[in-house]
Amino acid sequence: MKVNDMTLEEKIGQMLMVGFPSPIYDDHIEELTSEYKIGNVILFSRNLKDKVQLQSLCNNIQMNMIKHTGIPALIAIDQEGGMVTRIYKDATYLPGNMAIAATNNPENAYKIGEIAGKELRALGININFAPVLDVNNNPSNPVIGVRSYGENPEKVAEFGINYIKGVQKENVIATAKHFPGHGDTSVDSHFDLPLVSHNKERLYRIELYPFKKAIENGVEAIMTAHILFLALEKNKLPATLSHNILTNILRKELRFNGVIITDCLEMNAIAKYFGTAKAAAMAIKAGADIVLVSHTKKLQIEAFSEIKEAVLRGEISIERIDESVERIIQLKEKYKLFENPYPDENKIKTIVGCKEHQEIAKNISLNSxxxxxxxxxxxxxxxxxxxxxxxxxxxxxxxxxxxxxxxxxxxxxxxxxxxxxxxxxxxxxxxxxxxxxxxxxxxxxxxxxxxxxxxxxxxxxxxxxxxxxxxxxxxxxxxxxxxxxxxxxxxxxxxxxxxxxxxxxxxxxxxxxxxxxxxxxxxxx
Structure with missing residues (x-):
């Protein structure tokens, strides 16, 4: 697929990831795909009933995306394990990060990553929004807590890298989140805009450390945090919208060449202060490759239009767009989506939720x-x-x-x-x-x-x-x-x-x- 042959609309479509409300490929997602060429999807529990239905849904998403855009879709999910598990019927229920870390055996993180990768790919899901690499060092953190591997940056890095290797070995893209670190906040960014006021030295030593290590070990995608880091961004912009954090630090300094994805732009930390659509263009300007708008069709269309307007006004250069689209297409090629993006019916029957996987999960849970x-x-x-x-x-x-x-x-x-x-x-x-x-x-x-x-x-x-x-x-x-x-x-x-x-x-x-x-x-x- 050559980026030069694509229209501006097709390019912007690749840079958006959207959610929709139902367990079938509905009018909402059809309109976004056919009219706006949107090329990537996030699934939530509302989209899932059981593995047969999920297989059919992922099949339909891919068939229609390929029909309308010529490019297979990234189909994402938050299957972290533990308290954040979207597929909890039929698939193997996996322990979450802090439970895995409590076993004190990083090999367990690899095993859990491997199971998650095998089962997701069989079902037709090719990118997992995991692992959480936030270092949870704030007891009153309302949103990370046990989603973290703990308070020690070295341990978080070691367990996280093992998980990433397990997932990616099975041809599913891992996503380290929430860069540059959501572990020391006392506000949930779903509801408001958190602030981290540590100095730069401390942020590099603790918060950024696991991300740096994950990059060195080949993580393919990183998700941004909607948090103000005063030491890293003078203009009171959250990391998701900060050129300094996404381009200067993440791209240039930490040398991350993979895909940068924003956390959902409908979260209050963004929607309340910047507006979802406006923030979509700001995030791309700052260096994000894919902007995530998980729920509302009106906002998804507005985000598309806002990005297009910003390009036409010359606020976002076409080079900036091309660079992202190139990265997204390369990732889809690397993970063999052009060869076969579809679910594997045979593996769904034999692997998803199989006894062997359940035994491993049970054992790790007991040891935690x-x-x-x-x-x-x-x-x-x-x-x-x-x-x-x-x-x-x-x-x-x-x-x-x-x-x-x-x-x-x-x-x-x-x-x-x-x-x-x-x-x-x-x-x-x-x-x-x-x-x-x-x-x-x-x-x-x-x-x-x-x-x-x-x-x-x-x-x-x-x-x-x-x-x-x-x-x-x-x-x-x-x-x-x-x-x-x-x-x-x-x-x-x-x-x-x-x-x-x-x-x-x-x-x-x-x-x-x-x-x-x-x-x-x-x-x-």
Whole structure:
């Protein structure tokens, strides 16, 4: 495919990646592809029912994109594992980054990457928006947390590189995110614009380090962060829109020659302050190759028009456009999309969700469970008179999936060990806290599943209130390990790093004594 032979519209179409609302190739995506020549797609849970439907969807996307543009599509997904898993039926449910890091074996990151790569490619998905290479060193980070491999930049780099190698070996493009680092923020960029005020020396030593290493090890794509880095950008522009960060630092200094993709431009950090369409042109001017507009058709069309206008006005040079399109086409060629972009029906039947993959995932999940302390020797559980309390899974950050099946740790616990179960809201009120406190007085053990209690004060009050009347308390952190910082007097504390059916099953195995916990904390408490 020669870039010189393409029209301006076709070129801009290659530089956009869009989402659409339904599980079929609908009018929304057809209009964007046929009228605007848009050449890349992102899928969410709303687009997925099961593997047969997904195969048909990816087939239709490719057939229509090739028909309208002559070029196969990048079909992307956020299949990070753990709490950010878009395909959770039929495919193998994989542990997330902090759980993998807790096994303290980087080889596990490679294995998980390999499984993700095999299954995604079989289904027709050719780019994964993973791994997260943010160094999570801020306990009150509301959006990264357990999506990170931990607080140590060397460890984040080592695990991340292994994951990248596993995915890319299977012909799926890995995407390191969120450059230059979303780990030390206390604001979720889905909702507002975070600010990182560290000096340059510290940013290079910690935040940028894993990205630098990933580039040296051949990562193909990098996703930008919608964050203000005052030391790297004087003009109060977030990294996604900063020429200094994307072109001077990422391209020239770190020598990244792959594809730069923006995080979604409909996120509030961008939409609220710059406007999605306007930001699309600004991001390309800054050096991005592909701009991501995940949801709204009107904004997707406006982004296309805004970029086109900026080129026609001479604000963005045609050379700048060509350079990006060249990179995108080369990546599609390198990953053999021109040869065969379609799902593989045979592999979907034999590989996706196969027993072997599930065994590996289960094993890694078991090895991640961490007993931080067991002061009253309450583990393994031998007692009968037990109260188990936990919230159900609910989305607690902008990236969490609203469509995932609900899990209740307390229910699963009582099914295995007996006792009384209470499923509570993420932020229980005083009345409920007092009721549970009363109920706990005569129990031999109280087991509490905490779900980001460090960011949900009701859970903190509950645990501290229970400690006043019963000293035999086991807290299982079902997401952020940092919850312990809010109730240091808890005698028994276990970390599961994620709240999924897989991790709940693993933690119950450890609590029963059937499996000896081997996990180590990837963050310091």
């Amino acid at each position: 469970i961490t007993i931080v302390k067991n002061e009253n020797n309450l583990l393994p559980i031998k007692k009968q008179k037990i109260l188990a309390v936990s919230p159900e899974t609910v989305p607690i950050s902008g990236v969490d999936d609203t469509l995932m099946d609900k899990v209740s740790f307390a229910k699963a616990f009582v099914q295995k060990f007996g006792g009384v179960e209470k499923t509570i809201p993420v932020n229980p009120d005083e009345d409920l806290i007092n009721t549970i406190r009363e109920e706990s007085k005569d129990k031999e053990i109280v087991v509490v599943g905490a779900y980001n209690a460090s960011l949900n004060e009701g859970q903190v009050r509950l645990v501290n209130s229970l400690l006043e009347v019963n000293k035999n308390i086991i807290v299982v952190a079902l997401r952020n390990p940092y919850d312990l910082l809010k109730f240091k007097d808890v005698p028994t504390y276990v970390c599961a790093y994620e709240y999924t059916p897989l991790s709940v099953e693993s933690v119950l195995e450890v609590l029963s004594g059937n499996y000896v916990a081997k996990g180590e904390l990837p963050v310091s408490l």
